[in-house]
Amino acid sequence: MAKNQLLSVVFEGEEIGLLGYDENLKKSSFQYNPTFLKTNKWLNLFPLIIRRIQPTQVFSQFHSDIFRGLPPLFADSLPDMFGNIIFKTWMETTAKDFESISVLEQLAYIGNRGMGALEYHPSKKVPLDATIDISEMADLVKQVLEQKQSTFADSMNHAALLTIFKIGSSAGGMRPKILVSENIATGAIVPGDLLTDIYHRHYLVKLDIGDQKGYSREVVEYCYWLAAKSVGIDMMDAKLIDNKHFATLRFDRMNGSKNHTLTVSGLTGLDYTKPADSAYENIFDLMLFLKCPHKDVEQLFRRMVFNLVFANHDDHLKNHSFVYNSDTDAWRLGPAYDLTYSLNPELNFLNHSRALSVNGKRVDILWKDVEAVAKKYAVKQYKKVIQEIQDTIPFFVKSALSHGVPKRIVDLMQRRMMG
Ligand SMILES: Nc1ncnc2c1ncn2[C@@H]1O[C@H](COP(=O)(O)OP(=O)(O)OP(=O)(O)O)[C@@H](O)[C@H]1O
Numbered sequence: 137m138a139k140n141q142l143l144s145v146v147f148e149g150e151e152i153g154l155l156g157y158d159e160n161l162k163k164s165s166f167q168y169n170p171t172f173l174k175t176n177k178w179l180n181l182f183p184l185i186i187r188r189i190q191p192t193q194v195f196s197q198f199h200s201d202i203f204r205g206l207p208p209l210f211a212d213s214l215p216d217m218f219g220n221i222i223f224k225t226w227m228e229t230t231a232k233d234f235e236s237i238s239v240l241e242q243l244a245y246i247g248n249r250g251m252g253a254l255e256y257h258p259s260k261k262v263p264l265d266a267t268i269d270i271s272e273m274a275d276l277v278k279q280v281l282e283q284k285q286s287t288f289a290d291s292m293n294h295a296a297l298l299t300i301f302k303i304g305s306s307a308g309g310m311r312p313k314i315l316v317s318e319n320i321a322t323g324a325i326v327p328g329d330l331l332t333d334i335y336h337r338h339y340l341v342k343l344d345i346g347d348q349k350g351y352s353r354e355v356v357e358y359c360y361w362l363a364a365k366s367v368g369i370d371m372m373d374a375k376l377i378d379n380k381h382f383a384t385l386r387f388d389r390m391n392g393s394k395n396h397t398l399t400v401s402g403l404t405g406l407d408y409t410k411p412a413d414s415a416y417e418n419i420f421d422l423m424l425f426l427k428c429p430h431k432d433v434e435q436l437f438r439r440m441v442f443n444l445v446f447a448n449h450d451d452h453l454k455n456h457s458f459v460y461n462s463d464t465d466a467w468r469l470g471p472a473y474d475l476t477y478s479l480n481p482e483l484n485f486l487n488h489s490r491a492l493s494v495n496g497k498r499v500d501i502l503w504k505d506v507e508a509v510a511k512k513y514a515v516k517q518y519k520k521v522i523q524e525i526q527d528t529i530p531f532f533v534k535s536a537l538s539h540g541v542p543k544r545i546v547d548l549m550q551r552r553m554m555g
C-alpha cells in the first residue's frame with residue numbers, strides 16, 4: 137500500500153467515510169461519505185472527536201504511541217502491546233519489516249477482523265483455516281513471547297504462526313489472548329477472527345502461559361468474575377477452558393451480528409496512560425453526555441467500588457467500554473471486563489496508585505471520597521453497595537482456594553482488599 141493511500145471505513149456494510157494518514161506531515165484525515173451522511177446516523181456513531189461533516193477533517197493532535205496519529209475512535213481498532221508483538225513476529229516470517237509498515241497498512245491487515253463493528257477496506261487478504269487447538273496456541277504464544285534470538289521467526293511453524301496472527305493480533309491489552317468461536321452444536325473451536333453467526337459462541341480467551349509462579353492469573357480472573365457477577369456487576373458469561381484459560385463471551389459479537397463498541401479512550405481521545413486524563417469522574421461525565429440511563433451511572437459506581445474493595449488498580453480508560461445500539465441510535469455502558477487482581481501479590485508495594493482517580497485521589501482513597509462521587513452523580517444507597525461488595529470478599533477467597541490458588545497467594549491478595 138502506498139504510504140498516503142486512503143482506507144474506506146465500513147459500518148454495517150456501508151462506507152461511512154475515508155480515513156487517510158500523511159506519513160510526511162504526521163497528520164490523519166477523515167471525510168464522511170455523502171451518502172452515509174444522508175442516513176443521519178453519523179451524528180451519534182462518533183459522538184465526539186469527528187463532529188464536522190465537511191470538508192475533510194484533519195487531526196494532528198494524536199501523535200502519541202497510544203493513538204499513533206489516528207483519530208482515537210480508529211486507533212481503538214489497533215492492538216496494544218501483546219497484539220503488536222504477534223503482528224511483528226508474523227511480519228518477520230513473511231520477511232516484512234514491522235517498523236516500515238504504516239499505521240493504515242496495519243489497519244488494512246485488521247480489515248474486517250477487528251474488535252467492534254468498524255471495518256477497513258481494501259483489507260489485506262489473509263488465508264482461511266479450520267479448527268484450532270487452544271493448548272497448542274498457548275504453547276506457541278509462550279514461545280513467541282519468550283523469543284530471544286532474531287532468527288526465531290524463521291524456525292517457527294508458519295501455518296501455526298499465521299493462525300496466531302489472525303486470532304491474536306486484533307484485540308487490545310497487554311496479556312496474551314486469542315479470539316475463537318465455539319460451534320454450539322458440536323463444541324468444535326475454530327478461529328474467531330471472521331465468523332459472526334448464531335451457530336457459534338464468540339469468545340475472547342485470555343491464555344494461561346504459565347508465567348506466574350505457583351498460580352494462574354487467568355484462574356484468579358475467573359474467580360474475580362464469579363465474585364463480580366455475584367454482586368451485580370454486569371459481565372458477559374465466562375468459563376475456564378482446560379481449567380486454566382479464561383474465556384469470556386464477546387459483547388462486540390452477539391446474536392450473529394457485530395456491535396459497534398469503543399473504549400473510553402477511543403470515544404473521547406483521553407489518553408489512558410496519562411494521569412491527568414484518568415479519573416472515574418471523566419467516565420461518569422461521558423455517561424451524562426451520552427445520555428445513558430441512570431442505571432448505567434449506578435452500574436459504573438458499583439464497578440468503581442468493586443475495583444477499590446478488590447484492589448484492582450488496573451482500572452484504566454481502555455478497561456471501560458461503551459456499546460452503540462443501532463436500533464435505538466444510543467450508547468450504553470458496556471459489560472465490565474478485565475476485573476482482576478492487577479498487582480504482583482509477591483511484591484510488597486507500599487502504596488501503589490490506581491489508574492483512575494476517585495475524587496482526585498489515586499492513593500489513600502477514603503470512603504468519604506467515594507461518598508463525594510456518589511453524591512455528585514446522585515447514586516442512591518451507596519452505603520449498601522459498598523457493604524454488599526465488602527461482604528463478597530469471603531466468597532472470592534473460598535472460590536480462589538477451591539480453584540487451586542495457593543492460600544499464601546490468596547492471603548497476600550486479601551491483605552490489599554478493603555474489607
Ligand atoms: N468480553 C469482551 N467482549 C468484547 N471485547 C472485550 C471483551 N473483553 C475484553 N475486550 C476488549 O479487549 C481488550 C483487551 O481485553 P483485556 O482488557 O481483558 O485484556 P488485558 O490484556 O488484560 O488488558 P490490560 O492491558 O488492560 O491488562 C479490552 O480493552 C476490550 O477492548
Ligand SMILES: [Mg+2]
Nearest residue numbers: 309454455474
Ligand atoms: Mg485491559
